[in-house]
Amino acid sequence: MLSWDKQDTIWPMARFYPALFVFLWSTGFIGAKYGLPYAEPLSFLLLRYLLVIVLMTAAAVIAGAPWPRTIRAWCHLAVAGILMQAVYLGGVFLAIKQGLPAGMVSLLVGLQPLLTAFLAIIVLGEVVRRRQWIGLVLGISGTALVLSGRIEGGFALAGVWPALCALVGITLGALYQKRFCPHFDWRTGSAIQFVAAALVTLPVAACFEGFHLELTGQFVFALSWLVLVLSLGAISLLNYLIRHGSAVNVASLFYLVPPVTALIAWALFGETLSVVSLSGLVVAVTGVALVRKT
Numbered sequence: 001m002l003s004w005d006k007q008d009t010i011w012p013m014a015r016f017y018p019a020l021f022v023f024l025w026s027t028g029f030i031g032a033k034y035g036l037p038y039a040e041p042l043s044f045l046l047l048r049y050l051l052v053i054v055l056m057t058a059a060a061v062i063a064g065a066p067w068p069r070t071i072r073a074w075c076h077l078a079v080a081g082i083l084m085q086a087v088y089l090g091g092v093f094l095a096i097k098q099g100l101p102a103g104m105v106s107l108l109v110g111l112q113p114l115l116t117a118f119l120a121i122i123v124l125g126e127v128v129r130r131r132q133w134i135g136l137v138l139g140i141s142g143t144a145l146v147l148s149g150r151i152e153g154g155f156a157l158a159g160v161w162p163a164l165c166a167l168v169g170i171t172l173g174a175l176y177q178k179r180f181c182p183h184f185d186w187r188t189g190s191a192i193q194f195v196a197a198a199l200v201t202l203p204v205a206a207c208f209e210g211f212h213l214e215l216t217g218q219f220v221f222a223l224s225w226l227v228l229v230l231s232l233g234a235i236s237l238l239n240y241l242i243r244h245g246s247a248v249n250v251a252s253l254f255y256l257v258p259p260v261t262a263l264i265a266w267a268l269f270g271e272t273l274s275v276v277s278l279s280g281l282v283v284a285v286t287g288v289a290l291v292r293k294t
Helices: 004-010 012-038 041-063 071-097 102-109 112-123 130-148 157-180 186-208 217-244 247-269 275-292
Strands: none
Touching: 012 041, 012 071, 012 217, 012 247, 041 071, 041 186, 041 217, 071 102, 071 157, 071 186, 071 217, 102 157, 102 247, 112 130, 112 157, 112 247, 130 247, 130 275, 157 217, 157 247, 186 217, 217 247, 247 275
16 A cells, blocks of 8 residues: 555546545545434444544555654544544534434535635635636536525524534635645544544443444444445545645535435435436536636
């Protein structure tokens, strides 16, 4: 196993990483839908974090991957991990558990590209071109169209706050990592980030949950999928994309998550897609293409 820097020169397939990331990340809501009926949200996440820590640490030790050399580097990775894992995932899982439809969660978190664009100008000094602003607006418009016929009425307003916290977490986490963690091995860096997320999640889960889990086949499948595909696959790809692309370009990919999730739900669960939803998918893809066009 190689560090990202070495892989860049070996794998020309890196051009397909954004599409692969969008697909893998989109399956996260499906995994949550399968697993949350059998576990409390933070307890579910804590178990997920612990399994990822074991696997990533083992991979790092076997490969002889380098660990950060300074306390400051460890702290920066920990902060990014808390924001991108504990705050983001905790917010998403809590929102769904409290009755907010997954479509609404996707829509709220889907505001990330616009929020990132504003903050990237201030924090990173990135230049957002007019074409990219148009693409960002098209992206959120397309996402809203895709989800317009899929968001049920009468949802619990209490779930909105965790979803908004998730939006802030993933936005600030990506910007923080782009600014303060420019170089790190993806195995050791991920292990550190998940340790930090677990340390933050553990006391909250201990205070408000009873660590209740039902080890059904469906729960084990969901947990395995979220650990292996999301935490190891998608998160590693996200770390790569953050390092090698602008914050706005990377954030724009999140516009595609709700539409792709809708397509996956259609394929797996037979959920219908209206003409409006399909039109929204085209609009969202066009918006992302405008943002990422070089």
